[in-house]
Amino acid sequence: MAGDEVSAVNGGPPIRLRVPARAENVFVVRQALTGLGQALALDRAQIDDIKIAVTEACTNVVLHAYRDTSGPLEIEAWPSDGQLLVVVRDAGRGITPRAEPPTPGLGLGMPLMAALTEEMRIAHGPDGGTEVHMTFVLVPADEDHAG
Amino acid sequence: MTGPDADADVRVELGPLAAPVLSRVMSALAARADLPLDRVSEAGLLGDAVAAHALPRVDDGFVRLVVSARRGELVVRVGPLLDGGAEGLLRDSDLPELGSVIRRLSDDVGTEEVDGREHLVPVGDRHRRTGRGDGREAGGHGLHRARWARRHRGAGPPLPR
Numbered sequence: 001m002a003g004d005e006v007s008a009v010n011g012g013p014p015i016r017l018r019v020p021a022r023a024e025n026v027f028v029v030r031q032a033l034t035g036l037g038q039a040l041a042l043d044r045a046q047i048d049d050i051k052i053a054v055t056e057a058c059t060n061v062v063l064h065a066y067r068d069t070s071g072p073l074e075i076e077a078w079p080s081d082g083q084l085l086v087v088v089r090d091a092g093r094g095i096t097p098r099a100e101p102p103t104p105g106l107g108l109g110m111p112l113m114a115a116l117t118e119e120m121r122i123a124h125g126p127d128g129g130t131e132v133h134m135t136f137v138l139v140p141a142d143e144d145h146a147g
Numbered sequence: 148m149t150g151p152d153a154d155a156d157v158r159v160e161l162g163p164l165a166a167p168v169l170s171r172v173m174s175a176l177a178a179r180a181d182l183p184l185d186r187v188s189e190a191g192l193l194g195d196a197v198a199a200h201a202l203p204r205v206d207d208g209f210v211r212l213v214v215s216a217r218r219g220e221l222v223v224r225v226g227p228l229l230d231g232g233a234e235g236l237l238r239d240s241d242l243p244e245l246g247s248v249i250r251r252l253s254d255d256v257g258t259e260e261v262d263g264r265e266h267l268v269p270v271g272d273r274h275r276r277t278g279r280g281d282g283r284e285a286g287g288h289g290l291h292r293a294r295w296a297r298r299h300r301g302a303g304p305p306l307p308r
Contacts, residue, residue, distance in 0.1 A: 011160070011207045011208060011209050012158070012209070014159065014160040014162070014164055015157075015158075015159050015160070015164060015168055016157070016158045016159075017155065017156070017157045017158075017172065018153075018155070018156040018157070019154065019155045019156070020154065024179065025154075025155070027175060028155060028172060028175045028176060028179070031171040031172055031174070031175040032157070032168050032171060032172050034171055035164075035167035035168040035169075035170065035171035035172070036164060036167065036168055038167050039163050039164045039166075039167040039168065040164075079164075
């Protein structure tokens with residue numbers, strides 16, 4: 001199917017998942033993406049790439065969006081015209097030039113997301129948080145290798 | 148349990164994406180709720196069943212599941228549904244000799260009205276069933292066997308004495 005049979009209708013994104021921004025819920029997001037990838041008959045490697053990129057964005061929300069508070073982690077998926085747009089949104093502190101205090105990560109998340117996506121854009125969210133927009137060009141699974 | 152307080156709030160367009168996404172999300176949340184392995188699988192089937200039968204029961208082509216997954220209990224609010232949609236959704240999932248699949252996969256099924264809209268509320272509870280041999284083959288689910296019998300009198304297998 002590779003996205004062309006699913007339309008983003010006026011009622012909003014075909015898939016929207018909202019969970020509390022906690023580490024254990026990133027697993028729920030990954031499960032939803034696996035189901036989405038299977039429904040779109042995507043190549044298994046591409047499903048993995050999508051999950052890695054979105055996981056990085058979700059991890060950023062869990063680690064950085066809410067300091068000493070809790071808040072939502074929201075995912076939207078819009079497959080259409082051979083592409084998949086995934087939006088990862090929080091309602092937290094918004095974008096800061098540099099994380100304060102410095103975080104123990106290697107700083108590879110953003111480059112990894114950029115490498116795995118056709119296009120990546122970071123924006124202010126409607127509730128003052130951050131939105132990460134990631135676009136993937138869909139690759140249908142080769143039946144010989146789909147397993 | 149409202150959207151912001153839920154453990155998950157998922158809204159899906161009722162089309163080819165719905166079943167794969169809902170089944171996996173439901174299974175993941177059932178595991179989070181510490182339900183036994185067979186119930187984790189059944190939660191996935193519940194997601195499948197809702198995805199398969201909800202379209203005539205909603206007015207915008209989308210279904211929303213608001214889920215609480217805590218301490219051995221999975222509570223799902225499915226909606227908003229059209230008037231009579233909860234009962235219709237249960238009825239539409241009927242299978243011969245089995246009855247309503249949604250009811251069979253749940254330990255409790257209720258309806259709630261939220262903001263004037265009807266919702267179906269299936270519940271999975273690890274403490275209410277003791278095993279596959281306890282009532283399931285007989286067409287009932289523990290505490291809800293009598294209700295199941297009333298609803299499906301004559302349609303399902305006989306109840307145990």
